[in-house]
Amino acid sequence: MPDSFIAAYDSIQFTVLVENNFNSPSPASRLLNWYACEGVKPTNVCVTNSDDNGVINVGTILPGNMMTFTSNDYFNPQGYSGLMTIVYQFDRMDLNPGDDVLSFTVNSTLEFVDLKLDYDVDIMQSLNDLSTYDGDFILNSNKTYNFTMDGFANICGSCDLNATLGWQLINSSSKEIINESLSNYSNFPSFGFYKSFSNNLPSFSHNETGTYILKYGIFNSQGNPNHDMFSSNNLNEITLLINNDIDLRLVSFYPSHNPASTTYNYGNNMVTSEITLHGNKSVNNVSILLEVIDSNGIVKSSDSCLTGKLRPNEYIFCQFNLNSSGNNLIIIITIPTDIEEGIDLKPSNNIIDESTEIIIPPLSAYIVNNNPKQWYSTSDAISLTGHANIFAPGPVNYSWWYSGIVNLGYGENLNLNAQDLGLGEHTLRLTARDIFGNIENVFYSLDIYYYVEFDNSPYLHASSATIETSIIEVESILPLVGESYGVGNGKSPLMLISFDLNGVSSQQNSFTGSNWMDIEFNPTEILPSNVPFDSVEIRKLDSLNDTIWDLFDSSQLTTNEIDQNITLTIYESTTVLIVGEMNLPNIEATNFTTSLAPEGKFKIDWQPVGELENEYLSGWNIYRLVVPSTGGTVFPSSNQLYSQLVWDSLSADSYLTTVPIETNSWNDLSNRDEGECVSYAIAPVDRQGVIHFEKANVTTDENGDGTFVCGDNIPPNSLVIQLTHSWEFTNSSDCFK
Structure with a gap:
């Protein structure tokens, strides 16, 4: 690096080669300081007045060895153009301080030019379909290859450079150049810093096999104002194997x-x-x-x-x-x-x-139904495909037959309209034949039914298929009054619905054992709003008059909690018993009053409000407690805490009658003796006789508390006193008016 060029705006690292001349290893923590100064400066002046400085960490060096170390920090001339002084100096002098300081100059220029190879890239990697031997790529003789060379260019923006790129093939023994190809190139990136480039070298080909040396890279350059300032990073050599062996x-x-x-x-x-x-x-x-x-x-x-x-x-x-x-x-x-x-x-x-x-593989023919169903209606299309062992000698011929007699078509695909076959159970035959005349028959059964449905939306929907024109007959009734059907678990019988399937012409039951009926119930529409869906179950009865139920098989039932419906599949005439928990009915006797009637009798009036059309309510039960005028037990009002035990006790001997749910008054025709008073209660009752005392209304006082009312059966005793009279006489013959 001494007396070399550096770019005026390039950041560089300093490298030093250090030799240990002592007879023991050097310390591991020794530091070498570097100093950079603009211009040519004496060593001591540059050290004390440097423009930039840094540190190189020098590790342990064994006696007599040399090692290279590089600074961790970078130096940038910041655009300075001219000679610069660089000083290396150990932070601590040793026994021979004369070689602990090194001073040299570099030329920082704004017209810096350098091309260098990227030695990390193997040019052989740019070729395809090469064989390898011991990690080396192998080329063939008399074949053209196009190498790509990668490198870096640091060329100032005002600089021009023309470089000679190419390769030389060298005999590995004599080191003589056997062949070469060079070309000029000038379109390099010029940004004033190192920028990568990739260029194609001249095409390579050689007509003999053997082991060679391939030298490639930048062989020469010319530029204005400077050529490539560093030639040591321009060329590379690799071993090249050329071999044509075939195995x-x-x-x-x-x-x-x-x-x-x-x-x-x-x-x-x-x-x-x-x-x-x-x-x-x-x-x-x-x-x-x-x-x-x-x-x-x-x-x-x-x-x-x-x-x-x-x-x-x-x-x-x-x-x-x-x-x-x-x-x-x-x-x-x-x-x-x-x-x-x-x-x-x-x-x-x-x-x-x-x-x-x-x-010769067997045919192993089989049929695939492209639209499989358990049965088809007359409006359906049927698509069948014949298959055979994929290894059977082909081409395999296919033919389709009805009952083995009537030809339905040829080829592997058969498309039919179910209506063309008619109602009933049908058997089709597929005949497969290979090129040797081997034959295999496969039979396939189809059931084509008449589709019938009963749509009573939104309550229920039923559908079925029969081998004759049929109808679905549905009948529903409410459970028998007072009959519990042995349901238990706090649930009540709610509805009985019978389902039957009969032929229109034959008037016979159309369940054959191979068909069925699908039924979808919507309990939220069928039942009153006070029956929670999650409490609803369905049971099986033999008829509408039957009271002994059985459970359906779990495979017949599907409960959809999201849509709140129940799907049932039956295979015979069936009566369904719907059961569930009945919460308190939405019914109330408002404005309940007790008033006196002639001869010491009483009359009660109320206004029925709520689900008056609820078929599961049979009416109002009316109760009466006779209380002495001095006071006694009366029916509790809604102001008091509800107790079923209290109501069961009070109602045990106080029931009078049941009136229809739409009734709004009732006359008590019994006579009360002197000193007898009454407390009345009215409560809704359902078809199974369940009395909903929670909805009861009673005789109350002005505060809404339960009370009694006293009658009066003593005729009034009246006497006229101080009666006076006068006479008036007229001449008229008319009667006095």
Whole structure:
């Protein structure tokens, strides 16, 4: 680096070569300071008045050894143009301080020019399809190669440079130049700092094999105002191997249908062979030959395969047709040894043979339904495809038949309209035939039904399929009044719905055992709003009059919690019992009042409000407690805490009657004795006799608390006193009015 050039705006690192002349290792923490000064300065002046400075860490050096160290920090002249003084000085002097300081000058210029190779890039990497030997790439003779060279250019913006790029092929023994190719290039990046570039070198070709030295890079340069200022980083040399050896190898061959099989199948592409090129030269379209020979040495059949382009160390797979069959046959595969690219070095690995049996694969025909259904309606289209063993000798012919008699078509695909076949169960036949006349029949059954549905949206929807025109008959009733059906678990019977399937013409049940009916229930529409969906279940009855239920099989039921519906599949006439928990009904007797009636009787009035059309409410139960005028137990009002035990006790002997749910008044026709008072209660009751005392209304006082009302059955006792009268006489004959 002394007396060399540096770029005025380039950041550089300082490097130093240090030798240990002492008889023991140098300390590991020794520091070497560097100083940079503009102009030519004495050493001591530059050290004390440097324009920039830094440190180089010097590690341990063994006695008599030299090592190179580089600064961690960078130096930039900041545009200064001219000579600069650089001083290296150890921070601590040793026994010989005379060699602990080094001073030199460099030329910082605004017209800096330098081209250098990128030695980290191997130009051989720019070539494709090369063979290698011990990590070295191998080229072929008489073949043209185009190398790409990578490097860096630091050229000032006002500088021009023309460089000679190229290569030289050198004899590795005599070091003589055998061949060379050079070209001029001037379009380098010029940004005033190192910028990468990539250039194509002149095409390379050589007509002889051997081991050579390839020198490449920047051989010369001319520029204005300067040429390349550093030539030490312009050229590189590599060992170049040129070799044309060819070694094609047959690795193996095996049955294509099953590599582990000991027999081969007759047909196309039934043999697969693996071939590789272990030489150094690519080959093109080598014809590989397969022959089948019988025990008498007669060739029964043959086939060939072209390799295409095969590169060094590349594997390919060739497939061959087997056009003969039988026992005790020999399959031989051969690679030619004399090909266009040259002579194969090892003919011994160019042939393989195997004694085997070649069989004709069975048809193994089968049918695929492209639109599979358990049954079809008359409006459906049916699409079937015939298949056979992919290894069966083809082409395979297909024909389709109805009941084995009527031809439906030819070819592997069959498309039918279900209506053309008609209602019922039908059997189709597929006949497959190979090129040897071998036949195989496959049968396929189709059920075509009449589609019928019953749509009572939004409550329920039912659909089915039958072999005759049919109708779905649905009947629903409410559970018998007072009948619990043995449901239990706090649930109540809510609805009975029967489903039947009958033929229109035959008037017979259309369930055959092979068909079914799909039913979708929407309980939120069928049942009152006070029945939670998650409490709803369905049970099975034999008829609408049956009260003994059974559970459906879990495979018949699907509950959709999101859409809140239940899907049921039945295979016979069925009655469904819907059960669930009935929460408090949305019903109330508002404005409940108790008033006196003649002869000591009473009348109660109320206004029924809520689900008056709720079929599960059978009416209002009316209760009466007789209380002495001095006070006693009365029905509790809603102001008090509800207790079922209290209501069960009070209602045990106080029931009077049940009136329809739409009723708004009732007259108590019983007579009360003197001193007897009453407390009334009214509560809704459902069809199973469940009384909802939580919804009860009672006789209350002005504060809304339960109370009693006293009657009056004593006739009034009245007396006229202090009666006076007067007379009036007129002359009229009319009666007095």
